[in-house]
Amino acid sequence: MDPSTNKLFWIVGINTDKIASSNTNGTGQQLSLITGLTYSTGLATGNGKLFYWNWASDYSAADLYQANTDGTAILKISGGAGQFNGAGVSDTRDIEFYNNKIYFQYSDGVNYKIASANADGTGFTDLYSTTNYYGGLAVAANNIYWTETNGTINKMALTGSTVTILATEIGTFLNDIIVDYDGTMAYVLEPDVSNPMYTLIRKVSTSGGSPVTVLTMSGIASSITFNTAASVLPVALITFSGQYNAANHTSLLTWKTTAEYNFSHFTLERSTDMINFVPVTNVTATGTIAQGSAYSYADDVKNISANKLYYRLKEVDLNGHYKYSNIVVLKIPADAVVSKLFPNPSKDMYTIQLSTAPTATVAVRVTNSMGQLVATEKFNTKNYQLNLHGHAAGVYYLQLTFGDGSTKQFTLIKE
Numbered sequence: 001m002d003p004s005t006n007k008l009f010w011i012v013g014i015n016t017d018k019i020a021s022s023n024t025n026g027t028g029q030q031l032s033l034i035t036g037l038t039y040s041t042g043l044a045t046g047n048g049k050l051f052y053w054n055w056a057s058d059y060s061a062a063d064l065y066q067a068n069t070d071g072t073a074i075l076k077i078s079g080g081a082g083q084f085n086g087a088g089v090s091d092t093r094d095i096e097f098y099n100n101k102i103y104f105q106y107s108d109g110v111n112y113k114i115a116s117a118n119a120d121g122t123g124f125t126d127l128y129s130t131t132n133y134y135g136g137l138a139v140a141a142n143n144i145y146w147t148e149t150n151g152t153i154n155k156m157a158l159t160g161s162t163v164t165i166l167a168t169e170i171g172t173f174l175n176d177i178i179v180d181y182d183g184t185m186a187y188v189l190e191p192d193v194s195n196p197m198y199t200l201i202r203k204v205s206t207s208g209g210s211p212v213t214v215l216t217m218s219g220i221a222s223s224i225t226f227n228t229a230a231s232v233l234p235v236a237l238i239t240f241s242g243q244y245n246a247a248n249h250t251s252l253l254t255w256k257t258t259a260e261y262n263f264s265h266f267t268l269e270r271s272t273d274m275i276n277f278v279p280v281t282n283v284t285a286t287g288t289i290a291q292g293s294a295y296s297y298a299d300d301v302k303n304i305s306a307n308k309l310y311y312r313l314k315e316v317d318l319n320g321h322y323k324y325s326n327i328v329v330l331k332i333p334a335d336a337v338v339s340k341l342f343p344n345p346s347k348d349m350y351t352i353q354l355s356t357a358p359t360a361t362v363a364v365r366v367t368n369s370m371g372q373l374v375a376t377e378k379f380n381t382k383n384y385q386l387n388l389h390g391h392a393a394g395v396y397y398l399q400l401t402f403g404d405g406s407t408k409q410f411t412l413i414k415e
Contacts, residue, residue, distance in 0.1 A: 046097030046320025077121025141183025360403025
C-alpha cells in the first residue's frame with residue numbers, strides 16, 4: 001500500500017507476471033499496470049516509486065527494477081557498478097523501502113540473505129546471512145525485522161550486526177511480518193498448527209516476549225499490511241504559517257509538531273499560481289514520539305515577481321511515504337515587487353521598470369558621489385524614464401521609496 005497516493009499495488013497473474021493497482025476502496029483497478037514480467041516475488045513503494053523483482057526469461061538471473069507509481073519510467077537498478085548482481089541467484093522474496101533505501105531478500109544458492117541498496121540500486125551491501133529459509137521482511141524505527149523457517153522472529157539494528165530473537169514459534173512456518181510505525185509491536189502471519197487451513201495473525205513486542213493471537217482467519221494468507229490511508233504519516237503538525245517581510249523581500253515560514261516518529265524530513269515548496277510547486281529546501285526532522293519540535297525557514301524571494309506566493313510542506317516519513325500540509329498564502333505588496341534599471345551605464349536616459357504598476361506614488365532621489373542631491377522626481381507607472389542629461393559623467397546613487405515605506409537602491413554609471 002502507498003498512502004502517499006492512497007493506492008494499493010500487488011503482483012498478479014498465473015506466473016506472477018503483472019503488477020496491478022487500485023484505490024484503497026477497490027475502485028479504479030488497473031490489472032495490467034506493469035506487464036511482461038517473467039516472475040516477480042517482491043514489491044515496495046517509496047518516494048513516489050515502485051520497486052520490484054523480475055526474473056530473466058530463462059531464470060538465469062533476478063533483477064531489481066524501479067518505476068513510477070503510474071507504471072511509467074521503468075528502470076533496471078541492478079547489474080551495474082555498485083549494484084546488486086542477480087546472476088546465479090536461486091531465490092528472491094520481499095522488498096521494503098525505508099529512508100531512501102531498499103532492503104531485500106535473496107539467496108545465492110547456499111545462504112539466504114538480507115541486503116540493502118540506495119533507491120537507484122547503487123551502494124549494494126549484504127547485511128545478514130543464514131542457512132534458514134526466510135519468511136517476511138520489515139524495516140521500521142531503524143531496525144530490520146524478519147522471520148525464518150526455524151520459527152524465529154528476528155530483529156537487527158540497521159547500523160549493527162547483532163541479531164535479537166524476539167520470539168520462537170515452534171512447529172510452524174512464519175510468513176509475512178509488519179511492524180507498527182513507532183516500532184513497538186511486530187505482527188506475523190503463520191498457519192494455525194491445529195488446522196493448517198486457517199491463518200493466524202500474531203503480535204509480539206519488538207522488545208521480545210510471547211506472541212499473542214489477534215486474529216484467526218479461514219484460508220491461507222501470505223501477505224499483510226497496515227491501512228495507513230486515514231493517518232498517512234507519523235507526524236502531528238499543529239501549526240503552519242508565514243509572513244512576508246517587505247524590507248528584505250523574504251518569506252518567513254514557521255511550523256510546529258507535537259509528535260514525530262519514523263519521520264524523515266519536511267520539504268518546503270513554493271508556487272506563484274497554487275498549481276505548480278517547486279521545492280525550496282529540505283528541513284530534517286528533529287522531534288521525537290514524546291515531543292515535537294518547532295521549525296522556521298526564511299525564503300529569499302527578491303527575484304520572484306508575483307502578487308501572491310503559495311507555500312506548502314511535503315511531510316516525508318522514513319518509508320518514503322508523504323502527504324502535504326495546508327497551503328499558506330502570502331500577499332506581496334505591489335510596491336515591494338523588485339524593480340529593474342537599464343541600461344547601466346548610460347549617457348543620459350535610464351529606464352526604471354517594476355513588475356507591476358505601483359499602488360502609490362514612487363519617490364525618486366538621485367545623489368552624486370559627494371552625497372549632494374541632484375534630482376528628485378515621482379512616478380506611478382510600471383515603467384519610468386529617468387533623464388540625467390546635463391549632469392557630469394561619473395557615479396550617481398538612485399533611491400526609490402515605495403508607498404509602504406520600503407526602499408530600493410541602485411548605483412548609476414553615467415558616461
